[in-house]
Amino acid sequence: MRNGERSRERLLDAATAEFAAYGIAGARVDRISAAAGVNKAQMYGWFSSKEGLFDAVFSQHLHRIVDAVPFTPHDLPAYAVALYDSYLTDPELVRLAGWSRLERVPVGDLLDAHHADPKHAAIKRAQAEGRIVRDIRPDEVYALVIALAGTWSPVSATFTASRQDDQADHRRRRRALRAVVRRALVP
Amino acid sequence: MRNGERSRERLLDAATAEFAAYGIAGARVDRISAAAGVNKAQMYGWFSSKEGLFDAVFSQHLHRIVDAVPFTPHDLPAYAVALYDSYLTDPELVRLAGWSRLERVPVGDLLDAHHADPKHAAIKRAQAEGRIVRDIRPDEVYALVIALAGTWSPVSATFTASRQDDQADHRRRRRALRAVVRRALVP
DNA sequence: CCTAACCTACCGACTGGTTAGTCGGTAAGG
DNA sequence: CCTTACCGACTAACCAGTCGGTAGGTTAGG
Structure with missing residues (x-):
């Protein structure tokens, strides 16, 4: 022992x-x-x-997958960029989620509702305060932000970024991501 | 024989x-x-x-994965919505791409350059015509659209849609997708 | 027109290495 | 003395890949 x-x-x-x-x-x-x-x-x-x-x-690792980055509903562009960075430093978590999706949970929610619900509620409040557009449901706002942050993630259908990439590439992607999230979701 | x-x-x-x-x-x-x-x-x-x-x-299936839907750089919102629909009717293609990414190609481009290059060139022309915002590089515009269209795909980190879902759900997602792509990428 | 040679589709049975999972145990601590 | 950490050796099933064939069709020579 x-x-x-x-x-x-x-x-x-x-x-x-x-x-x-x-x-x-x-x-x-x-x-x-x-x-x-x-x-x-x-x-x-x-x-x-x-x-x-x-x-x-x-x-x-669930809490790390979900809360690797503090959720900031009042600043979704910054949140998306922070997720991009966390995918770079911790690609394992994204890959784990990818395997779980493909090998375990082919349809529906990947995570239990009680992991996502607080975030949806926070988005709803931010919408009421006029910080996030109101024509998209909170759960979908969240899904869209996660999808955008995962544009260059280890499960990307196009290009997967890596830490070895040039710093200029990272900067350009962060800038594009920030701009897209802002224009799409901030009033 | x-x-x-x-x-x-x-x-x-x-x-x-x-x-x-x-x-x-x-x-x-x-x-x-x-x-x-x-x-x-x-x-x-x-x-x-x-x-x-x-x-x-x-x-x-490569050409079907890449060209399941005719690429319309002058109307990216419609393209994204068409991709959403194609992922519903043909989830196998997305899953195949997902396995290839996880089991074969952990970083970099998932597909050969010659599959993506014509699309990037078309986006560049559409940017010159003022149909797509110019502050994001063509390859990144493409990556972002694919990522957005895959928000509810079989490799989604949040929610994977299925044909059995209520029609109202599909309509809501299509509308959100269209709005997000338009606001983010159309000048 | 026949037939021998040849090619390709097709097949059941097999094998050797791998792999998840187990057994029957020892010893350390409380 | 009981519980729990630890362990080498084992096994039964599985699984990718092979072997040694048969048969149908096609071609070429006589």
């Missing part, structure tokens, strides 16, 4: 990297346990299956 | 469905050959591996 807590953490870290890189079907439990330095049987004692391990990883 | 052409077609159709549903790592070649009614050894005679089969499937 030397150090169960630390082992569990190393295991979840290794599993995060593995699932982010290969998805659920592509992940290998032997690779995870080897990378974590945790015995496989031990792993199965804590989490009962590969799927169970993915669930643990995903729910552990 | 009864009908090689038809068998090949059935095989590619079955492979498309399988890869769209499960991705490369999750796809099972036995399932594909069974669904197509084509012997597995035959399959390996035509395509040399599971990866080779995915490549064939993906390149076969």
